[in-house]
Amino acid sequence: MPASSSVAAAIAEQPAFSPYRGERHLPGPDVTTPEALENFIRDYTMTIYHPVGTCKMSHDALAVVDDALRVRGIAGLRVADASIMAIIINSNVPTIVIGGKCADMQLQEVDYKLKKELWGFRENHMAVRFEYEYHDAAGQWWRAYGNELWEFAPNGLMQRRFASINDLAIREDERQLR
Structure with missing residues (x-):
């Protein structure tokens, strides 16, 4: 994780991003060494909510999955997690239900x-x-x-x-x- 964070920071510091880049907040400008970055990641990284909204479910052109959770264009692959939800829900229950529903649908399409x-x-x-x-x-x-x-x-x-x-x-x- 420190390596990917360093790469992301190096990309964000490129001159092409200057018009869009604001002041650096986290990690702050005092985090300058690999050890400090690792400590920052250890202290500030946490899990919260299930990531959502990265795999749109619909029948339109921007949809990643259809209403049976099948990934468009890739036979045999389904997405059964919170990424199909449009908004963050403060519970893992919907994700469990999505997984169960996907299993039911897979059993229906043998x-x-x-x-x-x-x-x-x-x-x-x-x-x-x-x-x-x-x-x-x-x-x-x-x-x-x-x-x-x-x-x-x-x-x-x-x-x-x-x-x-x-x-x-x-x-x-x-x-x-x-």
Whole structure:
């Protein structure tokens, strides 16, 4: 932690940040040696609240996860912690509930398989076709399929996403993704 704190401080001291940098408060200007920094970190570091707001949950272009806590664009990965919450809650109970709900959802989507195909792209737009299959805890197989259109901002980040998704109950012998 002292090494990363020193790097962060060195970055903040660069001339390019001068117009935005105010007076240094913590650690104060008297913390000048590695030993003093380590003592400061030991004395002032604490855990408080669960970090929130770093993994937006929604269906819009800025969302990191969908309403089933699946990370967009990475098959098989979910986020099940407080980072999906929009505001800080002074309790760990919501985080425990999120984890439990995620476990329940994972049990509902057994043998999940995803396939995405690039349809085309032009300038700052990309179109993809996708389908995925899974079965729920009762053994019912499902296929979801659809199309997505992604629009990217000049900085390369996705700024809009449109999706059309259809869910269809299927028999196990109708599976196409294995």
